[in-house]
Amino acid sequence: MTNSRNAWGHHDCGQCKKSFFPAVYWFDSIHAANYEKRIIIPFCSPKCVQEWYEKNNAISFPLRKPPFPKGPEWKVIYDINH
Numbered sequence: 001m002t003n004s005r006n007a008w009g010h011h012d013c014g015q016c017k018k019s020f021f022p023a024v025y026w027f028d029s030i031h032a033a034n035y036e037k038r039i040i041i042p043f044c045s046p047k048c049v050q051e052w053y054e055k056n057n058a059i060s061f062p063l064r065k066p067p068f069p070k071g072p073e074w075k076v077i078y079d080i081n082h
């Protein structure tokens with residue numbers, strides 16, 4: 001699940017729920033070993049990134065180490081706006 005676009009083609013901010021586009025900031029579970037599935041959480045602003053990280057104590061998420069999961073679900077994502 002890598003497509004986080006809503007019915008309007010926008011993103012819903014993972015913190016404040018605002019609908020916005022395009023996304024510059026997002027959380028990608030490929031970096032966090034505590035997620036079994038791929039999730040992308042877009043954020044509308046650095047403020048929301050920080051609030052979500054603090055709320056979820058994301059700073060202590062374990063880093064995913066190689067070998068990284070493979071398959072379409074785990075492809076490298078450089079831009080979530082397309």
Ligand SMILES: [Zn+2]
Binds near residue numbers: 016018
């Ligand atoms: Zn937000």
